[in-house]
Amino acid sequence: MPLFFFLLALSLYLLGTAGYIAYIVSQGKRFAQGGYIILWAGFAAHTLAIASGYYGTGYFPVSNLKESLSFFAWAVMGAYLVIQLRFNIRVLGSFLSPLAAIMMISSSFLPAPSGAVNPILRSFWLVLHVVTAFAGNGIFAIACLAGVMYLIQESRIKSKQLGAMSQRLPSLETLDGLNYQCLILGFPLLTFGLVSGSLYAHYTLGSFWRWDPKEVWSLITWLLYAALLHGRLVSGWRGRRSALLSILFFLVLVFSFLGMKFLVQGYHTFSAFQQR
Amino acid sequence: MEIGLIGLNHKTAPVELREKLSAACTQTGPAVEVLKALPTVQETLFLTTCNRVEILFTAEGLDEAFKGFLETWSRDLHQAPAELQGCIYTYRADEAVRHLFRVAASLDSLVVGEPQILGQIKEAYREASQSRSTGVILNRLLHRAFSTAKRIRTETGIADHAVSISFAAVELAKKIFQELAGKKVLLIGAGEMAELAAEHLLNNKVAEIVVANRTLERAQELAHRWRGRAVPLEEVPSVLVQTDIVISSTGSPDLLIQRSQVKAIMKQRRQRPLFFIDIAVPRDIDPGVNDLDNVYLYDIDDLQGVVTQNMAARKNEAVEAERIVQEEAVKFRTWLNGLEIVPTIVALRQKLEEIRLGELKRAGGVLQELTPDQLKAVELVSQSMVNKILHDPITFLKRAGNRQQVSEQVDLAQKVFNLNPNGQPG
Numbered sequence: 001m002p003l004f005f006f007l008l009a010l011s012l013y014l015l016g017t018a019g020y021i022a023y024i025v026s027q028g029k030r031f032a033q034g035g036y037i038i039l040w041a042g043f044a045a046h047t048l049a050i051a052s053g054y055y056g057t058g059y060f061p062v063s064n065l066k067e068s069l070s071f072f073a074w075a076v077m078g079a080y081l082v083i084q085l086r087f088n089i090r091v092l093g094s095f096l097s098p099l100a101a102i103m104m105i106s107s108s109f110l111p112a113p114s115g116a117v118n119p120i121l122r123s124f125w126l127v128l129h130v131v132t133a134f135a136g137n138g139i140f141a142i143a144c145l146a147g148v149m150y151l152i153q154e155s156r157i158k159s160k161q162l163g164a165m166s167q168r169l170p171s172l173e174t175l176d177g178l179n180y181q182c183l184i185l186g187f188p189l190l191t192f193g194l195v196s197g198s199l200y201a202h203y204t205l206g207s208f209w210r211w212d213p214k215e216v217w218s219l220i221t222w223l224l225y226a227a228l229l230h231g232r233l234v235s236g237w238r239g240r241r242s243a244l245l246s247i248l249f250f251l252v253l254v255f256s257f258l259g260m261k262f263l264v265q266g267y268h269t270f271s272a273f274q275q276r
Numbered sequence: 277m278e279i280g281l282i283g284l285n286h287k288t289a290p291v292e293l294r295e296k297l298s299a300a301c302t303q304t305g306p307a308v309e310v311l312k313a314l315p316t317v318q319e320t321l322f323l324t325t326c327n328r329v330e331i332l333f334t335a336e337g338l339d340e341a342f343k344g345f346l347e348t349w350s351r352d353l354h355q356a357p358a359e360l361q362g363c364i365y366t367y368r369a370d371e372a373v374r375h376l377f378r379v380a381a382s383l384d385s386l387v388v389g390e391p392q393i394l395g396q397i398k399e400a401y402r403e404a405s406q407s408r409s410t411g412v413i414l415n416r417l418l419h420r421a422f423s424t425a426k427r428i429r430t431e432t433g434i435a436d437h438a439v440s441i442s443f444a445a446v447e448l449a450k451k452i453f454q455e456l457a458g459k460k461v462l463l464i465g466a467g468e469m470a471e472l473a474a475e476h477l478l479n480n481k482v483a484e485i486v487v488a489n490r491t492l493e494r495a496q497e498l499a500h501r502w503r504g505r506a507v508p509l510e511e512v513p514s515v516l517v518q519t520d521i522v523i524s525s526t527g528s529p530d531l532l533i534q535r536s537q538v539k540a541i542m543k544q545r546r547q548r549p550l551f552f553i554d555i556a557v558p559r560d561i562d563p564g565v566n567d568l569d570n571v572y573l574y575d576i577d578d579l580q581g582v583v584t585q586n587m588a589a590r591k592n593e594a595v596e597a598e599r600i601v602q603e604e605a606v607k608f609r610t611w612l613n614g615l616e617i618v619p620t621i622v623a624l625r626q627k628l629e630e631i632r633l634g635e636l637k638r639a640g641g642v643l644q645e646l647t648p649d650q651l652k653a654v655e656l657v658s659q660s661m662v663n664k665i666l667h668d669p670i671t672f673l674k675r676a677g678n679r680q681q682v683s684e685q686v687d688l689a690q691k692v693f694n695l696n697p698n699g700q701p702g
């Protein structure tokens with residue numbers, strides 16, 4: 001069942017992506033409206049895939065990179081669908097849906113490690129930790145995309161070569177506002193994700209903080225975003241600077257998500273989740 | 277009956293000729309008298325704008341009507357018809373429909389995509405329908421023209437790109453600020469183009485316009501007109517802290533605003549975006565400010581460049597618009613074809629109904645002896661006979677596909693049943 005829903009979600013994401021690409025090329029509003037509905041359907045299927053995986057195995061499906069990548073895609077898509085409700089920046093979908101689709105495709109090609117899963121992954125606390133941290137990540141992904149769109153639009157305006165791309169992108173103020181709102185929304189979620197993870201570690205492993213590489217990198221990410229948010233609120237870091245930093249910090253975030261898998265060992269790495 | 281269009285525009289005729297003709301060609305003017313001399317012309321619409329004079333009409337026999345209009349015009353303009361011929365275009369049937377759609381959608385305008393033409397056609401149509409010179413066909417045609425123009429406006433980018441300097445400036449401001457409502461504008465110096473840009477900004481509901489000028493009286497005069505505030509030139513740096521959009525157009529030979537100045541101001545503004553529009557020659561604002569974060573500078577050449585790009589973009593969009601024109605013209609043709617079938621069917625039905633009632637009346641004496649139930653049965657039988665007889669000819673008429681077929685089949689049906697739906701003696 002989880003596989004069926006996963007493939008259904010992937011197909012719908014690809015279809016929605018096609019709609020959004022048709023939208024950015026032709027600027028026919030209906031493509032984006034259709035794409036948006038299809039992405040919601042894909043998101044529902046994806047949710048069912050994750051829920052049925054949880055129900056079937058009894059552990060939350062983030063035990064390996066395959067599952068985590070899929071869950072990251074879920075968080076990014078969910079964040080977009082909700083943000084779109086409020087901001088109605090259609091062209092954002094043309095940037096985001098391919099990203100989610102690529103994450104899903106990568107996930108589908110990764111092998112699923114067999115073997116029993118560490119009981120550590122069965123707790124409700126863990127679900128809370130993972131869902132909030134990933135929701136924050138998903139929203140920061142959108143802050144990053146808003147930054148990319150901002151830099152494109154800004155360079156079009158500054159170079160005085162407006163053209164088709166500039167016409168399709170929203171105004172600088174809108175993009176900067178989106179970046180700001182994403183930081184405001186994402187930061188508390190990331191904070192809550194770290195705190196709940198720390199509490200969970202305290203109850204299961206006996207200490208709040210273990211200098212695990214993933215913990216350290218997550219803290220670094222958190223500090224970077226805290227600095228960015230502070231800069232925005234207090235020192236007027238807006239526009240280009242905020243856009244650049246949102247992109248840079250998101251790359252750090254992705255590194256702390258992926259890099260740990262390949263570079264270092266610790267209890268957060270996926271291999272540690274598999275019992276030998 | 278056919279649709280025709282005769283006219284001249286900015287591409288075919290010099291302005292003097294258009295001026296003279298537009299004076300003669302109004303809905304209520306002498307042209308109306310001329311129509312009485314052209315009995316074959318049924319419906320008419322006069323369209324006169326600064327760029328064109330056109331007559332859209334329906335008539336039996338277009339050649340005669342074209343000739344009639346041309347003769348009147350040559351009388352009005354004191355020119356021989358042969359001389360005038362070179363300036364004039366004529367369109368027949370579907371060509372005329374397409375031409376009207378193109379004009380309404382501003383594809384035939386001097387500035388492609390300009391919005392005024394549609395309003396002018398609407399006004400012309402209002403006048404024409406008030407003086408009852410339009411009928412079923414032109415009413416429908418004009419409404420189709422309006423909806424086609426609207427469709428083109430929404431489905432293509434034909435009107436998306438500003439093609440005047442002052443509009444281009446406003447469009448750019450919207451690329452930076454999204455909403456101009458609540459933004460503050462500073463006008464340094466005054467000139468026609470700067471005032472035009474300020475008017476456009478006001479139409480977009482900017483919060484306040486501050487005017488700075490070398491002579492304070494002139495500044496006060498403008499500020500009064502826009503319910504703004506006048507300040508002397510020396511106060512510009514302090515006003516800049518509160519401003520979002522600056523339009524500068526002084527005659528000063530030197531730069532008025534330096535990069536270092538703006539850099540300091542941006543700190544005070546906490547990096548809120550600042551948009552400079554420098555339409556002065558020589559320039560008022562240091563070109564280096566464009567390199568500062570959140571500062572955007574467009575000078576007159578930049579704006580001209582944007583306008584040129586936009587013109588090209590509009591031409592591209594026009595290709596798509598032409599396709600829509602074709603599509604809508606076909607739809608109109610289908611309706612027009614149907615129009616000829618419908619009166620024929622109505623006349624046919626009417627004729628059979630008359631026969632039925634006439635025969636029932638003739639048998640009146642005998643029928644009186646029937647019971648009410650029997651009488652009702654006779655009525656029903658006669659009605660269903662009429663319907664059964666009608667069924668095949670109606671199907672035959674409705675099946676006609678192209679225009680040629682329609683005319684032939686309508687003609688045939690009218691001959692077979694001896695009908696004349698338009699009430700003229702056949």
